[in-house]
Amino acid sequence: MHYNALLAKIQSLTFCKKPAFILFLILCAFFFKGVFLTSLFPIFAGQDETKHFNSVTFLAEPRPITWHIKSNVKKDAEGMQKGNYTEEILETSKAVNFDEEIKGELYNTLSFNDGFYGKNEAEINENKWKQYNENYPVNRADISLYHKLAAKITKTFSSQDLLFRYFLVRIFSVFLGTLTVLFSYLIAKNVGFSSKASLLTAAIVAFQPRFSIYTAAINYDILLILLFTSFTLGSILALKNGLNWKNFSLMAVSVYLGIQTKPTASVLLVVFASLMAYFAYRKIGIEKRKTKLLFISAIILVITALGAYFKKYIPATFLDLNSTIPSIGKYLSDSITPGKLGLSARTYWGTLTWVDSWSLDNITNFISKIESFAILGIILFLLPSKYHNKIISAIRRLYLHLKTKCTKKNSGQTKETAISDMGKWHNFLPEKKYVLFFILMIIALQLGIRFADWRAHGELGTPGRYFLPNIAAHIILVFTGIGALLRKEKYFEKSLIIGLILMMAFMLYIIFDVIIYRYYL
Amino acid sequence: MKFISGKKILLIFAMIMFVAVFWKFFCLLSFPDSSVTLKKGDPLFELKDGASFTQMFTANEDNLNKLEFLLRTPGPKNKSSVRMEIADATCEKTLRQGTLRKSFVSSGNLHEFKFDIIPDSQGKTYCLKAEFSRKKPDPKKIRFFTMKSDDPKFAIKNEDGNNENDGLSLSMRTVHKSDSLTQNLGELNERISQYKPFFLKHYFLYAIVFLFLAASVSLVVILIVI
Numbered sequence: 001m002h003y004n005a006l007l008a009k010i011q012s013l014t015f016c017k018k019p020a021f022i023l024f025l026i027l028c029a030f031f032f033k034g035v036f037l038t039s040l041f042p043i044f045a046g047q048d049e050t051k052h053f054n055s056v057t058f059l060a061e062p063r064p065i066t067w068h069i070k071s072n073v074k075k076d077a078e079g080m081q082k083g084n085y086t087e088e089i090l091e092t093s094k095a096v097n098f099d100e101e102i103k104g105e106l107y108n109t110l111s112f113n114d115g116f117y118g119k120n121e122a123e124i125n126e127n128k129w130k131q132y133n134e135n136y137p138v139n140r141a142d143i144s145l146y147h148k149l150a151a152k153i154t155k156t157f158s159s160q161d162l163l164f165r166y167f168l169v170r171i172f173s174v175f176l177g178t179l180t181v182l183f184s185y186l187i188a189k190n191v192g193f194s195s196k197a198s199l200l201t202a203a204i205v206a207f208q209p210r211f212s213i214y215t216a217a218i219n220y221d222i223l224l225i226l227l228f229t230s231f232t233l234g235s236i237l238a239l240k241n242g243l244n245w246k247n248f249s250l251m252a253v254s255v256y257l258g259i260q261t262k263p264t265a266s267v268l269l270v271v272f273a274s275l276m277a278y279f280a281y282r283k284i285g286i287e288k289r290k291t292k293l294l295f296i297s298a299i300i301l302v303i304t305a306l307g308a309y310f311k312k313y314i315p316a317t318f319l320d321l322n323s324t325i326p327s328i329g330k331y332l333s334d335s336i337t338p339g340k341l342g343l344s345a346r347t348y349w350g351t352l353t354w355v356d357s358w359s360l361d362n363i364t365n366f367i368s369k370i371e372s373f374a375i376l377g378i379i380l381f382l383l384p385s386k387y388h389n390k391i392i393s394a395i396r397r398l399y400l401h402l403k404t405k406c407t408k409k410n411s412g413q414t415k416e417t418a419i420s421d422m423g424k425w426h427n428f429l430p431e432k433k434y435v436l437f438f439i440l441m442i443i444a445l446q447l448g449i450r451f452a453d454w455r456a457h458g459e460l461g462t463p464g465r466y467f468l469p470n471i472a473a474h475i476i477l478v479f480t481g482i483g484a485l486l487r488k489e490k491y492f493e494k495s496l497i498i499g500l501i502l503m504m505a506f507m508l509y510i511i512f513d514v515i516i517y518r519y520y521l
Numbered sequence: 522m523k524f525i526s527g528k529k530i531l532l533i534f535a536m537i538m539f540v541a542v543f544w545k546f547f548c549l550l551s552f553p554d555s556s557v558t559l560k561k562g563d564p565l566f567e568l569k570d571g572a573s574f575t576q577m578f579t580a581n582e583d584n585l586n587k588l589e590f591l592l593r594t595p596g597p598k599n600k601s602s603v604r605m606e607i608a609d610a611t612c613e614k615t616l617r618q619g620t621l622r623k624s625f626v627s628s629g630n631l632h633e634f635k636f637d638i639i640p641d642s643q644g645k646t647y648c649l650k651a652e653f654s655r656k657k658p659d660p661k662k663i664r665f666f667t668m669k670s671d672d673p674k675f676a677i678k679n680e681d682g683n684n685e686n687d688g689l690s691l692s693m694r695t696v697h698k699s700d701s702l703t704q705n706l707g708e709l710n711e712r713i714s715q716y717k718p719f720f721l722k723h724y725f726l727y728a729i730v731f732l733f734l735a736a737s738v739s740l741v742v743i744l745i746v747i
Contacts, residue, residue, distance in 0.1 A: 032733035505538035
């Protein structure tokens with residue numbers, strides 16, 4: 001079919017243009033991509049997956065305990081067999097030869113069989129091993145809401161073999177990721193992006209490789225990402241429509257469930273308190289001395305309450321400034337280095353640390369360059385108008401110069417209309433308050449993660465995946481910055497489309513040319 | 522009209538990216554003999570500038586199209602190369618020749634010798650010949666990891682034909698490709714399906730991949746066109 005005919009055909013299909021249909025398509029693409037990714041990663045291969053799955057199994061165990069518990073078990077074994085997991089997990093890991101073939105050297109794969117069944121798959125399918133923990137202390141993660149929800153799934157399907165339950169929990173993670181993509185769309189829509197720009201933003205989030213890979217694994221961070229995103233949505237709605245019981249509930253529930261999921265969500269308490277202070281300030285005003293005192297007292301009360309809450313995370317020696325300040329200084333000088341920041345950024349976007357790939361490193365470096373431009377755009381966007389006008393004038397002069405050159409043949413548009421076009425750039429970008437809020441969210445998460453890392457003497461590190469909870473805010477900020485530089489809605493939408501094409505190509509490259517190559521070829 | 526041409530450019534750009542990814546994928550689509558676990562075994566087999574060796578090996582599958590070797594870093598650099606040949610079991614008749622190159626995702630310094638498919642290779646023994654050469658004289662050697670060989674027939678033989686390597690063979694494996702793209706995808710599906718529940722196996726897997734790709738492509742096209 002000729003291109004124009006195809007174009008006309010697509011444009012004549014009115015349902016294709018409906019945002020609800022396109023959103024459905026985005027969610028379907030993300031979900032099926034996620035399910036495909038769950039099948040690509042061999043069992044137990046995800047980040048800390050065995051530990052998290054054992055937490056799920058632990059919660060799904062029958063209660064009260066009717067079997068013999070062996071305490072203080074320390075095994076003289078290697079790899080997976082060293083851990084105190086259920087018999088089912090240990091025997092399955094032996095059956096798939098996990099330590100040798102999956103977790104082993106990167107150039108080796110599973111020893112494949114002919115046909116669709118692994119060499120020892122029948123043994124796993126017999127479902128004959130114990131699904132409960134006998135050896136204590138149990139090798140598991142801190143129990144969280146994610147594990148509790150996943151345990152409900154495994155309990156429902158306890159008669160099925162481990163492969164069935166394990167991959168079903170992975171698909172549950174994909175479902176949580178799908179909700180995150182949906183919330184990303186709603187955030188973009190409510191900060192003022194057009195319907196198309198919001199769909200493009202959600203699609204870019206849906207194809208972000210690290211996010212996609214992470215949501216195809218068993219890990220409580222996936223629920224944390226969802227709850228951060230729902231909190232962001234609640235906050236944006238409150239900033240847009242004013243505080244009401246709906247957006248307050250969304251924020252409060254997100255904070256509560258977030259803390260039930262992972263301590264990292266505690267940083268949301270600070271953001272939540274700051275937002276409440278902001279709304280209180282706007283509502284009551286503090287012109288009167290009495291109100292001012294009341295407001296300040298309330299702030300002090302909240303800060304004290306937060307201090308009491310965060311006390312458990314603060315080391316006992318924190319107030320000993322002679323040791324704390326050098327310790328923080330050492331941490332910052334060790335961790336805030338171009339190399340470590342670069343690694344965090346690259347792994348955030350999708351570099352896989354387990355492969356040495358020139359392409360992956362260079363693609364992620366290219367994304368970092370785009371981010372640098374976006375930061376410039378954000379700075380320009382946030383500048384006070386008095387500085388702004390000077391910069392705008394300079395850009396306008398340059399713009400008019402170029403435009404006059406480019407449109408000599410089609411000079412219907414006067415210089416005045418060109419200038420008036422330039423003045424409309426705020427119409428398609430979010431208001432400054434949303435941008436500032438996103439930056440606040442990013443700073444809060446950065447501080448939270450770096451504080452936890454400092455507390456653990458840098459043992460946690462700051463891999464890119466830790467920053468995924470702000471993925472929606474991050475993508476919106478990047479494209480707001482680019483939009484602020486491009487200054488026209490048409491170009492802004494084009495930049496989003498190019499962003500989507502590149503992100504999708506990067507994701508497909510990682511799936512088909514890296515992950516499949518690593519595990520199956 | 523100008524706007525339409527902008528959309529056309531974006532569609533072509535999306536198509537180029539899509540084709541590039543899948544072109545690479547189809548180039549990579551060949552299957553190493555997974556029954557061989559490559560090991561960084563000692564002692565290393567060292568190859569000096571100008572030196573050569575031979576080693577017999579057997580292909581377990583038809584359509585042999587690649588050999589993979591584990592080398593100690595660094596492998597051959599820009600100004601040096603390891604030239605390889607595959608000959609018949611008598612080491613007389615050369616069947617394929619080429620150069621050793623670093624593998625695509627160079628995990629653990631895996632190197633590969635890629636060549637046109639040798640059909641009907643299953644169960645046949647071949648002779649691998651390799652020679653190391655540099656453009657400029659340099660004492661640095663290429664070092665191959667080795668594995669113990671149960672059969673002395675498959676041990677490395679130096680250029681003079683002597684087997685001084687005490688029953689060692691290179692840490693290497695054969696790679697094959699099926700006859701058609703459909704068969705290749707079928708074999709990949711078999712590999713991915715193993716140790717998966719029924720809903721991620723075989724036809725379900727095909728359906729999942731189809732739905733993912735169909736939704737993704739439609740999405741991009743619609744977002745460009747509307």
